Amino acid sequence: MTYKNIIVEEEGAVGVIALNRPQVLNALNHELMGELVSALEEFDRKESIRSIVLTGSERAFAAGADIKEMSDETTISIMLRDNFATWDRVRNIKKPIVCAVSGFVLGGGCELMMNCDIIVASETTQLGQPEINIGVIPGAGGTQRLTRVVGKHKAMEMILTGKSITAHEALELGLVNKVVPVELFLEEAKAMAREIAKKSPVAVRLAKEAVLKSYDASLSEGLLFERKNFYMLFSSEDQKEGMKAFLEKRQPTFSGR
Amino acid sequence: MSKENESEKVLLTEIKDGVGVVTLNRPDKLNSFNDELTFQLQDALKEMEKNKEVKVIVLTGSGRGFCAGQDLQSRSISQEMGERPSLGDSIRRRYNPLITKLRRMEKPVVAAVNGVAAGAGASLAYACDYRIVAESTSFIQSFTKVGLVPDSGSTFFLPRLLNPTKAFELMLSAEKLSAKDALAYGLVNQVVADSEVLNTAMELALKLAKGPTKAYALTKRAFNKAVFPDLEELLEYEASLQEIAGRSDDFQEGVKAFVEKRTPAYTGK
Numbered sequence: 001m002t003y004k005n006i007i008v009e010e011e012g013a014v015g016v017i018a019l020n021r022p023q024v025l026n027a028l029n030h031e032l033m034g035e036l037v038s039a040l041e042e043f044d045r046k047e048s049i050r051s052i053v054l055t056g057s058e059r060a061f062a063a064g065a066d067i068k069e070m071s072d073e074t075t076i077s078i079m080l081r082d083n084f085a086t087w088d089r090v091r092n093i094k095k096p097i098v099c100a101v102s103g104f105v106l107g108g109g110c111e112l113m114m115n116c117d118i119i120v121a122s123e124t125t126q127l128g129q130p131e132i133n134i135g136v137i138p139g140a141g142g143t144q145r146l147t148r149v150v151g152k153h154k155a156m157e158m159i160l161t162g163k164s165i166t167a168h169e170a171l172e173l174g175l176v177n178k179v180v181p182v183e184l185f186l187e188e189a190k191a192m193a194r195e196i197a198k199k200s201p202v203a204v205r206l207a208k209e210a211v212l213k214s215y216d217a218s219l220s221e222g223l224l225f226e227r228k229n230f231y232m233l234f235s236s237e238d239q240k241e242g243m244k245a246f247l248e249k250r251q252p253t254f255s256g257r
Numbered sequence: 258m259s260k261e262n263e264s265e266k267v268l269l270t271e272i273k274d275g276v277g278v279v280t281l282n283r284p285d286k287l288n289s290f291n292d293e294l295t296f297q298l299q300d301a302l303k304e305m306e307k308n309k310e311v312k313v314i315v316l317t318g319s320g321r322g323f324c325a326g327q328d329l330q331s332r333s334i335s336q337e338m339g340e341r342p343s344l345g346d347s348i349r350r351r352y353n354p355l356i357t358k359l360r361r362m363e364k365p366v367v368a369a370v371n372g373v374a375a376g377a378g379a380s381l382a383y384a385c386d387y388r389i390v391a392e393s394t395s396f397i398q399s400f401t402k403v404g405l406v407p408d409s410g411s412t413f414f415l416p417r418l419l420n421p422t423k424a425f426e427l428m429l430s431a432e433k434l435s436a437k438d439a440l441a442y443g444l445v446n447q448v449v450a451d452s453e454v455l456n457t458a459m460e461l462a463l464k465l466a467k468g469p470t471k472a473y474a475l476t477k478r479a480f481n482k483a484v485f486p487d488l489e490e491l492l493e494y495e496a497s498l499q500e501i502a503g504r505s506d507d508f509q510e511g512v513k514a515f516v517e518k519r520t521p522a523y524t525g526k
Contacts, residue, residue: 181478
């Protein structure tokens with residue numbers, strides 16, 4: 001498939017998607033989001049791909065939603081258009097997504113980042129939810145996901161003042177996993193994705209599913225869910241191979257079966 | 258550009274052979290900062306940072322001073338002085354962005370300290386990567402003279418660039434540190450005859466401009482992390498403390514005495 005707003009590449013078992021609307025700092029419009037979801041779902045279905053890297057440019061991962069596109073919407077029109085249905089599909093991607101961010105990660109950009117599983121940030125990253133400055137609030141999960149990650153008080157500060165934070169602050173808050181020099185953020189994310197791609201894709205899939213369950217479920221429900229996924233893996237060839245290799249003191253080769 | 262225009266501009270910039278020269282140009286005020294100069298300097302540094310032709314920056318002053326810090330008689334400041342001013346916000350807007358830019362921009366900045374560097378003007382020199390200094394120059398931590406605390410990064414730079422013992426002494430005494438002593442303490446790179454400051458700085462800058470500038474950039478990044486890791490945090494802290502000092506009776510008295518050219522009568526409040 002050919003895309004206008006994103007660049008899609010495969011590097012071995014790692015699928016790489018780069019947002020590419022440089023003239024508008026990768027503002028997320030409908031077309032871009034549509035393309036992004038198609039590309040993500042295609043990687044999700046493709047067996048040779050085991051992990052995904054999502055990135056933007058050095059200057060901006062994404063500076064937010066495309067405001068031009070929505071400034072004339074009404075309550076009814078925006079509700080009927082239901083753009084967030086696309087976002088829900090990002091959430092349903094089963095393969096792990098490593099997000100490589102740099103520069104502006106604002107509004108929808110920050111929310112898209114929080115839909116990913118692991119985040120590598122460059123030292124020059126600025127993250128924030130500035131929606132309040134234009135008279136609205138985050139609409140793609142910002143109030144919920146940011147709060148779950150950084151806690152109520154810091155989330156309130158960011159969402160109510162609209163002020164952005166630095167990469168190092170984000171690291172302290174646990175909002176990103178790692179901060180590296182700007183020249184290396186994409187490579188570092190790819191290295192992390194390659195590392196994950198070496199594991200059993202079945203185990204990785206069930207692990208991601210179980211971790212995400214903790215967002216929605218009570219502890220006892222989550223524990224039960226985890227246990228069932230754990231038991232389920234004992235019907236996989238990868239479990240047999242993994243444990244055998246461990247006992248034989250060699251590296252396992254996972255087939256994804 | 259005609260000479261007449263040049264003398265009206267408070268900041269001069271010139272790009273030559275990869276070197277961006279920035280000259281503070283309020284010689285009759287020892288290049289002290291009024292708002293015009295402060296904000297023009299902020300913009301000029303931003304532009305020099307972006308401009309790919311500029312590999313190295315030289316920062317200097319015209320006339321007999323390098324920079325005497327805040328111009329206490331400039332209009333905007335005296336307006337703010339009417340009531341108890343918010344010095345914290347003033348520093349956050351005026352000086353902290355300058356200091357951060359000088360430290361964070363990944364190009365070497367050579368200060369050609371042609372004359373006295375006082376208060377925020379001294380901080381400006383400390384924030385640069387090299388200090389080439391005229392022999393008649395002195396550095397002054399002038400803040401306590403008017404009942405203020407050192408700001409614009411000087412509480413951060415001085416203990417690291419010379420040593421904590423001497424740094425604290427200088428901060429409380431507000432006494433001059435001569436070029437010769439500054440060299441002995443390792444605060445400056447080189448002391449030269451007054452007439453040679455700019456030439457020497459330019460020579461160094463031109464040499465650096467021909468060097469492996471990407472490696473220099475990465476070196477400055479590593480150096481910042483090693484020596485000035487919490488710069489932004491400390492600048493913010495200094496601003497908060499200056500906010501407190503700015504509300505004090507001693508500061509009111511200090512400025513009044515300065516303007517009236519008499520010895521202040523401090524009360525410690």
